[in-house]
Amino acid sequence: MILQQYKIVFAGTMGAGKTEAIRSLSDIPVLLTEALNTDQASHEKMQTTVGIDYGEVTLEDGVKIGLYGTPGQNRFDFIWPVICKGAIGAIILIDHNSAEPLQELESYLETFQNYTDNIAIGITHVDDHDSSHSLSIYKEWLIKQDLFSPLFFIDARKKEDALLLLEALITAVEVNHISA
Ligand SMILES: Nc1nc2c(ncn2[C@@H]2O[C@H](COP(=O)(O)OP(=O)(O)O)[C@@H](O)[C@H]2O)c(=O)[nH]1
Numbered sequence: 001m002i003l004q005q006y007k008i009v010f011a012g013t014m015g016a017g018k019t020e021a022i023r024s025l026s027d028i029p030v031l032l033t034e035a036l037n038t039d040q041a042s043h044e045k046m047q048t049t050v051g052i053d054y055g056e057v058t059l060e061d062g063v064k065i066g067l068y069g070t071p072g073q074n075r076f077d078f079i080w081p082v083i084c085k086g087a088i089g090a091i092i093l094i095d096h097n098s099a100e101p102l103q104e105l106e107s108y109l110e111t112f113q114n115y116t117d118n119i120a121i122g123i124t125h126v127d128d129h130d131s132s133h134s135l136s137i138y139k140e141w142l143i144k145q146d147l148f149s150p151l152f153f154i155d156a157r158k159k160e161d162a163l164l165l166l167e168a169l170i171t172a173v174e175v176n177h178i179s180a
């Protein structure tokens with residue numbers, strides 16, 4: 001696996017826009033890297049490899065950030081803590097067209113909160129939705145849960161949209177750094 005000093009992890013269900021968001025942000029062509037399953041306790045086959053999207057973005061101050069897209073399928077969830085190790089934050093993407101977008105958000109938040117306390121949420125596919133869900137359900141739910149993660153409605157194909165999420169994570173890191 002490629003090592004990068006700073007990294008951000010993209011999570012979310014298949015089709016939510018992880019690969020597309022990384023492609024929008026990355027200065028290099030997005031690579032599909034492979035990680036080896038070393039967690040034999042939960043997954044018997046030592047040789048299982050897992051596809052991870054990898055891109056890189058260089059910020060204005062020259063800091064390079066590795067962008068890692070996690071595989072969405074639950075059978076690969078053993079790899080999430082490995083990818084998240086040392087990450088400065090995670091971006092959770094939720095497809096607004098999903099049958100149960102709030103349940104998905106809850107489940108990903110619950111999981112990734114174990115790996116990082118810096119999470120930003122992107123609700124995708126808002127442009128092509130004809131779902132019965134209203135856009136207000138997400139913020140209402142976050143407030144009810146007493147959660148303060150930044151949430152944006154984005155189109156993962158647009159760089160400026162993906163940048164909103166990236167900047168939210170980086171700002172949180174800087175704020176915490178200053179107040180530490
Ligand atoms: N209309 C629309 N299409 C999107 C959006 N985000 C991603 N897509 C498209 O949805 C498909 C799945 O996205 P992809 O990044 O491969 O999903 P992944 O499985 O999370 O990596 C691709 O064809 C994307 O171009 C969005 O916000 N709006």
Ligand SMILES: [Mg+2]
Pocket residue numbers: 018019020053069
């Ligand atoms: Mg993908």
